[in-house]
Amino acid sequence: MENHVSQKLKTSIEKIMEVNFGNNIKNGNKRQVYEAVLTATNEILAEKRYEYSKKVKEQEAKQVYYMSMEFLVGTSLKNNLWNLEAEDDIKAFLAEYGFDIEEFYEMEPDAGLGNGGLGRLASCYMDSMTTLSYPITGFSIRYEFGIFKQVIIDGWQNEFPDSWIDQAGYWLNPRADEEIEVHFFGNIKEHWTDKGLTTEHTDYVSVMAKPYDLFISGYDTEAVNTLRLWSAKSTSGFNMDLFSKGEYVKSTENEAIASSISKVLYPADDKIEGKSLRLKQQYFFVSASLQQITKEHYKKYGTFESFPDKAVIHINDTHPSLCVPELMRILMDDYGYVWDAAWDITANSLAYTNHTVMSEALEKWPIDLVKSHLPRIYSIIEEINRRFCQFIYTNHPELSASIDKMAIISEGMVKMANLCIAGSYSVNGVSKLHSDILKTDTFHNFNIVYPDKFTNVTNGITHRRWLCQANPLLSQLLTEKIGGGFKKSLSDIEKFNEFYYDEAVLSRLREIKKENKKRLADYIAQKNGIEVNCDSMFDVQVKRLHEYKRQLLNVLQIIDLYRKIKFQGFRPLPQTYIFAAKASAGYFMAKEIIRLICAVSDMVERDPDVRDFLKVVFIADYKVSLAEIIIPAADISEQISQAGKEASGTGNMKLMINGAVTLGTMDGANVEIYEAVGPENIFIFGLSTQEVNDLYHRGYRPEDFYNANQSIRDVLEFIKSGGIGGKNFDSLYHYLMYSDPYMNLADFASYCDAHRRVEEAYRDEARFTQMSLKNIANAGIFASDRSVTDYANHIWHVKPVQ
Ligand code: Z15
Incomplete structure (x- = not known):
């Protein structure tokens, strides 16, 4: 029996062949039919997404926001057709016209927006959350170039750029209506107002974040979730004056600098790269995402008292650790909350997963770099650190000798894992052994201070x-x-x-x-x-x-x-x-x-x-x-x-x-x-x-x-x-x-x-x-369905939306 989705898909494929190519499937070439199949599948998901998001809104369900520098999506066509239970029908349908669906699968490049385990885990979790009908939104960067193509020449690895969007961009749904401005550099000025001491960020450089939504299908469910990928561009296009003077290269310089932020994925797995561009990438996607999340929440509820009940922001490794000061900044500077109230909301909305104990992978940033690139954020981190150290001295004098190790700022560096632990209500490792090592070794002192924060969720796969x-x-x-x-x-x-x-x-x-x-x-x-x-x-x-x-x-x-x-x-x-x-x-x-x-x-x-x-x-x-x-x-x-x-x-x-x-x-x-x-x-x-x-x-x-x-x-x-x-x-x-x-x-x-x-x-x-x-x-326990159920029940406290 042919399902309803297959029927719709076929009609849509025929239609797209006409409208986009003035052609039909019979006479279409492979590239045209490929595009029609992907576009039609994307459309089905867009419609399902619309219906599902209406329900999520109606029910005022608590939502998960999964922040990750990486989502190793891989290919989507086969996965989406399989999830929609339309694979066999579409295969047969295409075969009628002499097309082999396997060839279409091979034409689709991987969306390689990740390095390895951490990024693939994020994608498995999106799949499982959706299949189990939980509302989740993934946030990351729309890298123009994913993980490099590896070519071995005489045994030596050579890297080549992986340009994937031309052939797989059909899954990316642009949302120009939801662009957001992100601020870098500049100065901070403090002054007294009727609300007390307020801080203003001045002379900043703006970059625009343009969202592209990738729809995530689930199996045997009404749910469709989105992975929102931010692309960077300049606020002003190019400089018309310089262009008129014939300085063509210079006239587009600002645009080039801005768009470099979403140009390419850093290809180092499990090792930190202390580069300015990497810090910009991190803040860029964190700030755009949190601005969007808070704006939506405020529009709906008019207050952030309810924020921790309606939203949980998950920090996948320390790469999005700037969520901590950025949420503080938004609550204080944009919505007028005082420190204590803002901290209460922040520290009850964030959860953090650690993925490594290797010292070279535990992120830290030089103070000067953070200060110059993100002056307002740095001032907030300083205050978080001051209060954190104060708290330790007061409540855990026995740990005074360890304060250098535990501090968020020490040895000229900002220690991102320490920031995440201080600013999150939950910290988890990714296997039993690893979570034990976190408690007894890596973050031993933190476990003394916050014994209830530390838990384990063993990874899983879809x-x-x-x-x-x-x-x-x-x-x-x-x-x-x-x-x-x-x-x-x-x-x-x-x-x-x-x-x-x-x-x-x-x-x-x-x-x-x-x-x-x-x-x-x-x-x-x-x-x-x-x-x-x-x-x-x-x-x-x-x-x-x-x-x-x-x-x-x-x-x-x-x-x-x-x-x-x-x-x-x-x-x-x-x-x-x-x-x-x-x-x-x-x-x-x-x-x-x-x-x-x-x-x-x-x-x-x-x-x-x-x-x-x-x-x-x-x-x-x-x-x-x-x-x-x-x-x-x-x-x-x-x-x-x-x-x-x-x-x-x-x-x-x-x-x-x-x-x-x-x-x-x-x-x-x-x-x-x-x-x-x-x-x-x-x-x-x-x-x-x-x-x-x-x-x-x-x-x-x-x-x-x-x-x-x-x-x-x-x-x-x-x-x-x-x-x-x-x-x-x-x-x-x-x-x-x-x-x-x-x-x-x-x-x-x-x-x-x-x-x-x-x-x-x-x-x-x-x-x-x-x-x-x-x-x-x-292998049953290693299903990511089991992992996300653990997260949903014990960390996120979210329920499926049926
Ligand atoms: C990465 O792929 C992992 C950890 C990291 O800190 C970074 Cl930066 C990248 C891997 C772990 O090495 C692997 O053991 C684990 O299964 C995976 O994350 C997902 O948790």
């Missing part, structure tokens, strides 16, 4: 994209065996455990994995020119390239394996190692690791003694749409970060739900995967967080592990001697021997041993498929 859409064969099998209810409530997937001994189901699982491996093998053949054996075990490590994630440890094991095959007659199970990762552009060590992976790949490929047992593939340009091809094909999921460093991980969950078995350390959400599947369905190795800390405090010396282990010596000397294709990797050799900050060498032996256990398990086909089934069937 299984609709990562299972149903990415792995339709597995989704089909699940539907046959346990019914389709899991699409809306993933806890149903637990029923799949019943098929643990069902030979037919186990063999179906193997067939499905094989098909997915073939799909990936085709991609690899086409892009890398490498033939991989689909009967070999696919071992996958896909994520950003970072030292702490230890792709290097993975390569060391591979080199060890290579040497044992080549020189010691070892005959392992045939295995294919698949890597994909972007390194941030200026991160030398990360790029060296990519170069090493590529060199090992070449070396193995050229060696007839080895290549039938071992393949190594580095797939370039990892992104959401590529992840959707790689992840369903994985047998083994490598999650090998140094314990205590990966806040959660979410790739681990995507791989698990697609039947990959985790090979990992007790880090982040791996700990909870371990609890969910049991020790016999996961491969755990390496030092625990506690052991890492102990070793660190005793003094870690990588040479000790070198001296104690023959394999480590062989591998390191092999690298040093030019064994890897005659290439020079001295920098990596020295890094490992004399620094090794993430203790690769300490975990090497245990990691190699884990690999042998993996091989042994994989050789027992029946047993391995059972492990795989257990992983699928116990």
Whole structure:
């Protein structure tokens, strides 16, 4: 039975072909029909959005405003059609005219408005909130260029601009009627009025923020939410005087400076970039968003007393931390509230998620930078800091010695995490382990002062994209065996455990994995020119390239394996190692690791003694749409970060739900995967967080592990001697021997041993498929539907709007 939405879509596609192109589908070219399909789908969502937002308004429902510098949206066409339950109909409809919907899917570029886990999490949460009919608005920047395109030349990563809007701009709905002005630089003047001492911001530079709304669909719901992306432009267009004088370049300078704010996403994941433009980006989207939110609230309620009951502003990592002083500024300067009243409203409306404990990722800004760019904001931060320190001295004299660490301003810097903790009513980590580390270690003192603020919400993923859409064969099998209810409530997937001994189901699982491996093998053949054996075990490590994630440890094991095959007659199970990762552009060590992976790949490929047992593939340009091809094909999921460093991980969950078995350390959400599947369905190795800390405090010396282990010596000397294709990797050799900050060498032996256990398990086909089934069937708790329900009930206190 054809649904109502499909019918509407078809009519609309036909109409758009006529109106936009004076054509019809039959005679249309691919580009025209592509545009018509996207435009029609967007229109359906716009209509649904209108109906839903009316209900939200009528019910005066409390709303979530999710502030994030990143939303890693990926592609939208397939997701939207699938959510609208119109995919099959539209596919058939297009096929009637000789168009293959898969080709349209491939034409759509990823909206790569994020780096990695943090940005993708934000997008998963938008999907789940919408599916569960909660009102949420995401706020971010309409970057003209998303995360760079990665091209590998001779093993070295090169970056190219990712211009996505031409081909995917159909989803962006401009709202010129809601432009907002944001102020930078200038001076502040204080003067007395009948309201007391007031502060005026003068001589500022204005930038206009123009919103573009991207509609977020949900599955089996009336709800459609919006992701509002702000674009920067100058207030004045260009300078007509200069233009008339023939100074063409100069005449457009102001516009160029203003629009640079929304030009490009910073490509550093988990590492701070203390640049002026980055600070401007942060304030730009925070200020525009909060001005809009407060304006709407005031129009409706005429007061901000009710603000914390009607709105919660979520700060995704510290990047939007200026929400704290900006909300204070708006309440005081624009609406006349006095400090205490403004603080009461602010500190009861903001909630903060921390995503890392790595010191280089904990944001801090030089005082001078904040002061010059945002003088009014800086003066407010100073006052927040003064009162905060006063509070600590008065109420926690025992912490006086720690005041430098806890202060919002100290050592010439503004400490953004401290600002967020002081200014939010809730602070959460993203896995049980990570949230514990926040309380006992990173923010130990804050936990003494505000014990009730700290909570945990373990991350989750939307299984609709990562299972149903990415792995339709597995989704089909699940539907046959346990019914389709899991699409809306993933806890149903637990029923799949019943098929643990069902030979037919186990063999179906193997067939499905094989098909997915073939799909990936085709991609690899086409892009890398490498033939991989689909009967070999696919071992996958896909994520950003970072030292702490230890792709290097993975390569060391591979080199060890290579040497044992080549020189010691070892005959392992045939295995294919698949890597994909972007390194941030200026991160030398990360790029060296990519170069090493590529060199090992070449070396193995050229060696007839080895290549039938071992393949190594580095797939370039990892992104959401590529992840959707790689992840369903994985047998083994490598999650090998140094314990205590990966806040959660979410790739681990995507791989698990697609039947990959985790090979990992007790880090982040791996700990909870371990609890969910049991020790016999996961491969755990390496030092625990506690052991890492102990070793660190005793003094870690990588040479000790070198001296104690023959394999480590062989591998390191092999690298040093030019064994890897005659290439020079001295920098990596020295890094490992004399620094090794993430203790690769300490975990090497245990990691190699884990690999042998993996091989042994994989050789027992029946047993391995059972492990795989257990992983699928116990992935229910990692649904982002569960995560957002936790947020809604325990942090945001919001209810669905039906
Ligand atoms: C990022 O992707 C993450 C943390 C950060 O502080 C930044 Cl700046 C970017 C990741 C964590 O590394 C990862 O463990 C976690 O799963 C993800 O955020 C989502 O919480």
